[in-house]
Structures are given as structure tokens and as C-alpha cells.
Amino acid sequence: MLIHPTAERLRGLGLNAMAQAFTELLGVSEAAALSREDWLGLLVDREATSRENSRLARRLREARLRQAAVIEDTDFRTPRGLDRAMFLRLAGCGWIREHSHVVITGPTGVGKSWLACALGHKACREGYSVLYKRAPRLFADLATARGEGRLPRMMAAIERTRLLIIDDWGPEPLSAEQRRDLLEIVDDRYDRGSLLITSQVPANRWHDLVGDLTLGDAIVDRIIHRAHRIELKGASLRQRQAGNDALTDKAGE
Structure with missing residues (x-):
């Protein structure tokens, strides 16, 4: 599997949190048992959470x-x-x-x-x-x-x-x-x-x-x-x- 190119492609798309989660999951043996849908769900959740945290930090800073x-x-x-x-x-x-x-x-x-x-x-x-x-x-x-x-x-x-x-x-x-x-x-x-x-x-x-x-x-x-x-x-x-x-x-x- 092209591990690093995939992570870099995600980062190139601005999906930094998803790229980090992707790399972490590859290092967890239990992740091999996850379905493709579960993998995708975990990656999307990580990216969504990261973006919401960034938006909250910006709102608090501006407040x-x-x-x-x-x-x-x-x-x-x-x-x-x-x-x-x-x-x-x-x-x-x-x-x-x-x-x-x-x-x-x-x-x-x-x-x-x-x-x-x-x-x-x-x-x-x-x-x-x-x-x-x-x-x-x-x-x-x-x-x-x-x-x-x-x-x-x-x-x-x-x-x-x-x-x-x-x-x-x-x-x-x-x-x-x-x-x-x-x-x-x-x-x-x-x-x-x-x-x-x-x-x-x-x-x-x-x-x-x-x-x-x-x-x-x-x-x-x-x-x-x-x-x-x-x-x-x-x-x-x-x-x-x-x-x-x-x-x-x-x-x-």
C-alpha cells in the first residue's frame, strides 16, 4: 500500500487531520479488522472534529x-x-x-x-x-x-x-x-x-x-x-x- 503518498495527497487537499488519522490507523493492528466503511467514518470524524475545534478557537479568539x-x-x-x-x-x-x-x-x-x-x-x-x-x-x-x-x-x-x-x-x-x-x-x-x-x-x-x-x-x-x-x-x-x-x-x- 502506498502509505506516504496517500497521506501526502490528503494533506495536499487540506485534509491534515484525516491524513494524521490515516497514518495512525495504519500503525494499529486492530484497524485491520475494520471495514472500509468504518475506516472512512473514522477518518471523516477526525477531520470534522479538527475543523470544528479550529472554528471554535477562532471564535473564542475573536470574542x-x-x-x-x-x-x-x-x-x-x-x-x-x-x-x-x-x-x-x-x-x-x-x-x-x-x-x-x-x-x-x-x-x-x-x-x-x-x-x-x-x-x-x-x-x-x-x-x-x-x-x-x-x-x-x-x-x-x-x-x-x-x-x-x-x-x-x-x-x-x-x-x-x-x-x-x-x-x-x-x-x-x-x-x-x-x-x-x-x-x-x-x-x-x-x-x-x-x-x-x-x-x-x-x-x-x-x-x-x-x-x-x-x-x-x-x-x-x-x-x-x-x-x-x-x-x-x-x-x-x-x-x-x-x-x-x-x-x-x-x-x-
Whole structure:
């Protein structure tokens, strides 16, 4: 059998994972008992898995998630108002398919950003494009793009993204330019994409963040009326962990 030429031909066709699997199977004595259909199935499965892993790695790289958070590591034991059933439903990403939004509010340190990144990671695993931006960085990038004449291109890229995560919005009110940019982003999401917004400011005070009554109604209503809301409460998880570490250190003295 022409072992190496066949593997090289597969690589020449861009089927690198299939070529690697082909070479490995030839070195396994048990593989001789496999039917041609089983051989082909194993080779195709290896190539398909490799390509999906590559696509996932690219989506995660482009998402730029701030934290390495995954749904499976979610803490449901600490009391902070996180409804397990609701969060796991959101992890199914049906809300993204329906072009709905998610709003996560609560005080500092209760895990808003972590939960947002976990949902973003799951969206990448489900095949959706994701972009994570802290609110101050998003508006700074938009201002820079405007000054450099790149704003339409940047807005088009954001519009093509299925899930835009805006983390840590507030508490400073928006400027006139920021209000217009946010309204355009929210409008572009309608029936085409989803938003996930986290904020220390309760949603019923978001009109104050916008800083303009008319635009506040236009922006906030477009988000809230299609949003699943998670309202967290309680003490900072970071402070709680620091306290636990201190108790552990004291117990070890």
C-alpha cells in the first residue's frame, strides 16, 4: 500500500487531520479488522472534529472574552439571587437564536462579568460569533474610529456579530456622541443580533445613564422589552473569598 503518498495527497487537499488519522490507523493492528466503511467514518470524524475545534478557537479568539469562564463551573451555591433553572436555559442559547437580550445587574464583585463571559463562551461553542467589550473601551474605540474615519466599518463589524457583550456599563452618563452610537448599535441588533449588558446600575435607572429623555426611551426600551434579566445581590465574591482565605490561614497557624 502506498502509505506516504496517500497521506501526502490528503494533506495536499487540506485534509491534515484525516491524513494524521490515516497514518495512525495504519500503525494499529486492530484497524485491520475494520471495514472500509468504518475506516472512512473514522477518518471523516477526525477531520470534522479538527475543523470544528479550529472554528471554535477562532471564535473564542475573536470574542476576546475577559475571563476564562465556562457554564460548567458556575457557582449556584453562593446566595446571590442567581436562578439556576433560568441561567441554564440561557446557556442553551435559545435567546440568541430569537434575537433577544440578557441584562445582568448587581453590585460590584457578585460575578456579573464572569457570568457574561461564561454565556459568551457557550455561544462560541454553539457556533455564534461573539464580541466582548467593556463599556468604557467600546465607547473609546468608537471615538477613535470616528476620528480616523473608520466608524462605518467598525459599526458594520459589530452589526455582523451575533452576540455583543457590553460589560460594566455606567455609572457615568453618556455623552451626546455615545448616545447616538449606542442607539445605532441597539437598532442594528433588532431581529439580527443579541446584546448582553452588565451594569452596577439597576435597569430602572438606565435612563439616567443615557442622559437624554428621548434617546433614553429609544435605547432602554429597545433593550429591556426583549431582555431576560438577572438581578444579582449580596456581598462581593472576591471579599468573601478573601475572608475564607484569611480563615484558612488562621486555622493553619
